[in-house]
Amino acid sequence: MTEPHHRTVSLLARADAAADEDGRLPLPDVAAWDIFPFEGEILVRRLEAPVLPEPPRHGEGGDPCGTCAAGESRAIWADERWKLVPLEEASMPIVLLEPMAHLDLAELDDAQAAELGVLAVRVERALTALGGVGRVHVMKVGDGSSHLHVWFFARPEGLLQLRGSSLSDWSDCLPPMPQDEWLAVQHELAVGLAQTGGRALR
């Protein structure tokens, strides 16, 4: 059995000391901010014990990688080493930038890391050019799949409650675009991005 790191041990001790008799931490300040999507009686979940070693993610530990298996089939744009993949259903334009090869962020060589920086800027510009976009949020998490996927969210212009770090939660609350509207947006985005390189696939 793997022991947790000393910083994790002290974090758990601090959380335990700050929790009420029900084992729950007080709500954070963000719960009172106007960008927080939820209201009413809300509780902070009780913190569970660490799981070590952590379980494998999708695409590692012998689990086949869906991103590799999909190739370009779900992509709306691609070049030699990257592809842009839309969510199948999305309340606002949301796309994922993924390397063709099975690599996580730290596994990119310097050349492909530099390409990622340039591509992130190009994708943000192409999303902004769709119109009606107040801000593009860019996010890398990676706890689900081991195949690098960088998220791009196009926040609807003027919807100030959707600003900041609550946007991904809001995007799950809001109903998806009709499929024909989303497909038209994907086409416009793919053609726009291909103007500065790569191939539009939709």
Ligand SMILES: [Zn+2]
């Ligand atoms: Zn993969």
